[in-house]
Amino acid sequence: MKIRALGLWEVALFFLLAGVIVLNAWLSPYFLDVYNLIDSTFSFSEKALIALPMALLIIAREIDVSVASIVALCAVLMGVAADAGASVPVLALLSLCVGTAAGAFNGLIVNALGVHSIVVTIGTLSLYRGIAVSIVRDGSYTGFPGGFSWFGQHYLWGYVPVEFLIYVIATLIFGVLLHTTNHGRRIYAIGTNPDAARYSGVPVTRYRVALFALTGFMCGLAAVLLASRLSSVRLDIATGWELQVITMVVLGGVAIAGGAGTILGVTLAVFLIGLLTFGLSLVNVPGIVMNIYIGCMLIAAITLQRGATFVRLHLLSSNKET
Amino acid sequence: MRSQLRRARTTPLFRQNPWQPVSDFPPLLEVSHLSKHFGGVHALTSVSLRAVAGRVLALVGENGAGKSTIVKCLTGIHAPSSGSIRVDGVPHVFSGPQDAALVGISAIQQEPSMFDDLTVAENIFVGAQPQGRFGMVDWRAMTSAASGILDRIGSDIDPYATMKSLSVAERHIVSLAQALSADARLIIFDEPTAALSQSEIQHLYTIIEQLRDAGKAIVYISHKFDEIFRICDDYVVLRDGMPAGEGRIAEVGKDDLIAMMVGRTLTEIYPKTAAEIGDVVLKVSGYSHPTEFDDVSFHVRKGEILGFYGLIGAGRTEVMEAIFGLKGRSGGRLSLDGKPIDIASPAAAMKAGLAYVPEDRQHHGAILPFSILANISLPQLDRIGHGIFLNARAETALVEAFAERVHIRASSWHQPVAELSGGNQQKVVIGKWLATRPRVIILDEPTKGIDVGSKAAVHETIGQLVHDGLSVILVSSELEEALGICDRLMVMSEGRVVAELERAAFSSEAVLAAASRGNT
Numbered sequence: 001m002k003i004r005a006l007g008l009w010e011v012a013l014f015f016l017l018a019g020v021i022v023l024n025a026w027l028s029p030y031f032l033d034v035y036n037l038i039d040s041t042f043s044f045s046e047k048a049l050i051a052l053p054m055a056l057l058i059i060a061r062e063i064d065v066s067v068a069s070i071v072a073l074c075a076v077l078m079g080v081a082a083d084a085g086a087s088v089p090v091l092a093l094l095s096l097c098v099g100t101a102a103g104a105f106n107g108l109i110v111n112a113l114g115v116h117s118i119v120v121t122i123g124t125l126s127l128y129r130g131i132a133v134s135i136v137r138d139g140s141y142t143g144f145p146g147g148f149s150w151f152g153q154h155y156l157w158g159y160v161p162v163e164f165l166i167y168v169i170a171t172l173i174f175g176v177l178l179h180t181t182n183h184g185r186r187i188y189a190i191g192t193n194p195d196a197a198r199y200s201g202v203p204v205t206r207y208r209v210a211l212f213a214l215t216g217f218m219c220g221l222a223a224v225l226l227a228s229r230l231s232s233v234r235l236d237i238a239t240g241w242e243l244q245v246i247t248m249v250v251l252g253g254v255a256i257a258g259g260a261g262t263i264l265g266v267t268l269a270v271f272l273i274g275l276l277t278f279g280l281s282l283v284n285v286p287g288i289v290m291n292i293y294i295g296c297m298l299i300a301a302i303t304l305q306r307g308a309t310f311v312r313l314h315l316l317s318s319n320k321e322t
Numbered sequence: 323m324r325s326q327l328r329r330a331r332t333t334p335l336f337r338q339n340p341w342q343p344v345s346d347f348p349p350l351l352e353v354s355h356l357s358k359h360f361g362g363v364h365a366l367t368s369v370s371l372r373a374v375a376g377r378v379l380a381l382v383g384e385n386g387a388g389k390s391t392i393v394k395c396l397t398g399i400h401a402p403s404s405g406s407i408r409v410d411g412v413p414h415v416f417s418g419p420q421d422a423a424l425v426g427i428s429a430i431q432q433e434p435s436m437f438d439d440l441t442v443a444e445n446i447f448v449g450a451q452p453q454g455r456f457g458m459v460d461w462r463a464m465t466s467a468a469s470g471i472l473d474r475i476g477s478d479i480d481p482y483a484t485m486k487s488l489s490v491a492e493r494h495i496v497s498l499a500q501a502l503s504a505d506a507r508l509i510i511f512d513e514p515t516a517a518l519s520q521s522e523i524q525h526l527y528t529i530i531e532q533l534r535d536a537g538k539a540i541v542y543i544s545h546k547f548d549e550i551f552r553i554c555d556d557y558v559v560l561r562d563g564m565p566a567g568e569g570r571i572a573e574v575g576k577d578d579l580i581a582m583m584v585g586r587t588l589t590e591i592y593p594k595t596a597a598e599i600g601d602v603v604l605k606v607s608g609y610s611h612p613t614e615f616d617d618v619s620f621h622v623r624k625g626e627i628l629g630f631y632g633l634i635g636a637g638r639t640e641v642m643e644a645i646f647g648l649k650g651r652s653g654g655r656l657s658l659d660g661k662p663i664d665i666a667s668p669a670a671a672m673k674a675g676l677a678y679v680p681e682d683r684q685h686h687g688a689i690l691p692f693s694i695l696a697n698i699s700l701p702q703l704d705r706i707g708h709g710i711f712l713n714a715r716a717e718t719a720l721v722e723a724f725a726e727r728v729h730i731r732a733s734s735w736h737q738p739v740a741e742l743s744g745g746n747q748q749k750v751v752i753g754k755w756l757a758t759r760p761r762v763i764i765l766d767e768p769t770k771g772i773d774v775g776s777k778a779a780v781h782e783t784i785g786q787l788v789h790d791g792l793s794v795i796l797v798s799s800e801l802e803e804a805l806g807i808c809d810r811l812m813v814m815s816e817g818r819v820v821a822e823l824e825r826a827a828f829s830s831e832a833v834l835a836a837a838s839r840g841n842t
Contacts, residue, residue: 181710182703189700192689199648199678199686200754201701202667259691 007310009253012304013268022273024279031282034159037261041164042229046222047241048167048270051248052174053215057117057265058249059178060191061258062110062208064215066121068241069128070102074223076132079141079233088147095227098219102128103216107209117212125242135237143235152229163225170218175263191258247294248273251301257301272297348411351396351427351508352538356405358391358563365391368405369565371558373508378530380550380571381543383560384583384773389543391563393510396541397429398422409508417517428501429510434493436485443468443481445498471499475529491522498529509533510541515549515769517695519634520837527553536726545771546800547576559583597634597788599809600624602660604676604793606645609654614640615817620652622762622793627784629808630797632837637817638797639681642764646678647671658761672701677755681766681797683744687751690740694719694732697739698754724757725750728783745776752783763787764795769803781807801830813837 024031050067057064074095081094106124109119148227154162178184189197190204198204227233252269253262261279280290358366366388371445373379383389396402396407398416406413409425416422436445443449446711450469454460466803468481477495479488488496494514501509511530515523530553534540542554550557551571559567567582605621606742615637624629630638643649645656647665655662655829658674665671680686688697699706699717702733706716721735728749732742739750748768765784769777784807788794798804805828813821813836821836 180711182707183710184698185696185703185712189689189692192691193685195686196689197700199668199680200689201672203667203669290550311764 002252009304010262010265010268013253013265013272017268017275020065020276020279024275024282027279028282030141031248031279036278036282038159038161038164040274041161041167043277044270044274045161045163045167046225046229047245048248048274049170049222049225050215050241050245051252051266051270052263053211053218054245055249055252055261055263056174056178056187057211057215057256058191058246058254058256059258059261060187060207060211061194062117062211063246064103064106064121064212065118065246066106066244067215067234067245068104068129068238069125069132070099070216071223071226071238071241072132072221072235073102073128074098074220075227075233075237076136077142078158078223078227079143082144082148083141086145088145088150091144091148092224095224096217099216099220099223101216103219104209104213106216107212110212111205111208125207132237136233136235138235142231144227144231148228149231150228152225152227152231163229166221170221171263171267175267178263183207184193184313188259191260193259236301237272247298251298253301264298341354349373350410350488352408352411353392353396354406354408356392356395356407357403358388358395358400359403364563366395366402366563369558369560369563370405371568373541374556375507375537375539376534377555378534378540378542378553380554380557381541381560382550382557382579382583383566384775387560387583389560390512392560393429393512393543394540396422396427396508396510408646423504423506426505426507427510428504428506428508429512430494430497430501430514432513432516433490434492434497436496438484438486440485440748441481442472442479442483442488442496445485445496446471446481446503448500450504467503468499471502475499475532476525477529489522491518491526494518494526495529506538508539508541510543512543513545514542515544523549531629545773547579551576552578558606571711597625598783599626600791603658605657605660607655608768609641609644609656610652611640611644611649611817612652614649615644615814618814618817618819620812620819620822622795624793625788625791626810627788627794627808629804629811630795630814631799631801631804631811631833632814634799635816636814636837638814639766640817641814642678642766642795642797645671646676646764648678672758672760675759675761677758677760677763679748679751679755679763679765679768681770683747683751688739688747688754690747691738693736693738694725694730694742694750695735697750698724698757701754701758720757721753724753727756727786728753729779743776745772745779746766748776748780749783752780760792761795762795765798766797767799768796769798769800801833805830805833 029270048069054064054067077098078091078095081091086094102124106117106121109124110120113120151162151276156162156165178187186197186202186207189200189202190207194204223238226238230237248269249261249266250256251273252261254266276293277290280293337550350477351373353372354370355368356366357364357368358506367391367519369388371379371381381389381392391400395402398418401415401417401752408414409427409678414421414425422428426566440448446468447464451459452463454463465481465615470688472481472495475495475498477492477499479492479495485493485496498509515586518526522540528543530540542550544550554571556570557568557574557579558565559579561583601624602621603624607619610616618641620628632638640649645665647667647670656665657663663674665674665676668678674812689700692700695717698721703712706720707713725735730742730749730753741749742750752765752768769780770782772780784794784796796804796808809825811823811828811833812819813823813833815837821832823832
């Protein structure tokens, strides 16, 4: 457990992050500008919010690829409600409830069918997005009440975005949840060996539904921030987010086979991707080319992870021999 | 195939002179002073053995004694550090399993790894499919050759069946057919009966006898003494990677073999400690399941060891899983201390004072990458934590109290369970459940696959438990164990309880007769 908390992986990410910062600062004089840096957090805060529960899911050997569709569904329903004259708290609550329900539905189906969650959530990916699209069609919702923009556009004390602060608080909560509570220990147990966890009295199916519901809840939260920031909802909202979210988690060192990973790693990966994207945009690298850099980084990360596992096994076996 | 027939013809020579000493035959395989080091660890030190055509050699030793290392050296998976392997008097150095197969050495693994989605015939001839025109696989030739080989070993497995539809016993037979198709002359069986039922074991004996009579040399690795005395002609005992004795089975007793294996005499492998037996604690009545078991009723008293004996597939594990809330049931009631309770989940079972140590230690019992600490505290994190937060101090205290009690040997409580030996892993699982302070503990095959020394330690722990007033339900497929330490024995067959015997009425004949009654 202790090895996991401060693994080779987090150290490697930390140096990679430092490298990206130094390189960017050298490439562009605008990178280290405080206001620019703060504004760069808008590009990743919402996705990073979803990466937190996704990390828990993947550690528990599950995955949810329907997250972007849940965000879209929540955003569209908020748009409908706003047109009907709903107030700001009602809109936020609606989004959180719809998200939680959609996530819980994923979890219940996974339990009921006993198939891998990737199959189920590929299905609900189409389902949720389909519902959203059939409601919004080729129009858009822009009738949000005035106070709604507070979530996604307001700065606290003049320069801390509300969005970013929410992300930081969520990270702390998830870190504490995963690393210091009984729930966190059980999530690792389920991901390492679900059968043995069940035989040890861990209610595996209940945890599964809870984790999917939590993921849906965070999607609902992200949808509030996103809709508030854009102040308009169209059918292509949050397209492709699922892959960006999973990239953050996997780059953060969460083992795709389950059982290992830390919130610290995911946080480092979030900033790594966020600052790399920001730096590249400052030197006028187009968005499509940016994907190449991020793809390369992910593959490098997985290669490194394999290497680290190999080294650990090697060290372990040599320990045994002596 | 042709060479096999030739060999079969020469066989009578061997069998007509059973009095002749072993050394007069030229050994097919002669291993001399074989050593194997892994870094600083000496897995094998100067081990010699000879396997003769037409005889079965038992390779005996505790877990970790070096049996599997020898097999790996013989099949070319490990390269020996020193010593020689001679086949027909010619020294060989194997650089891989193919080399060993070329000179006729094949090993049947405990759990043969096969291509599950291919057919039996394809598996038998994997890598050596008979080819027809244009280098295409000649399916007809392959299938008929496969059924020829299967016929010869008296098996009715369909060569067209896919591998995944076969039982473990049938997989062994396919693996054997694979060896025979490659003209194996020395066949190594590595604990082949671990997952077989009684009738499958009998069939395996017949096959081994046929192979022996056909002039094959057999090396038979087993933990079980009844098998060794039933099927083997000679023996070699290993202890800590060193030779600890060899000779003929006919001239040795079980106690001698055990003494050689453990280096000391175990006066009693199955000690029976007397405990005071009190009132009925757990009463199960009419437990039924649509397919697995039917109308199972029994009770267990305070301080009592209640055994469950039966063949594999008799439904014992399923009943225990239902009692522990792991499996559903279609009917039946359960009461503790006379009060009816309903157990729907393992957590509820634990709360009621039940504990279940599952049969499959590696997959169900322990979370291997987790530390000893995390394994033992897992079932009761809520009980020892500060609210929802982990409590490291309480965890350590819990583990110290119970790990000491079952004598776990480890360098630290933070050591991953995966690094422990099989016996110590089992102690962790038992310790984990003792830490929940159960009233009734169900032990499902607690000594399966662990060596004689650890077995004795587990039996000692069981004795201690009933002495402390717990009730123990022991599921065992090992008759000697069941008869040795139980106070009462339930015999199951095909999902039903077919006999209940008090200790005074224990006899292996009665139990075996009852256990196989449903099968005839």
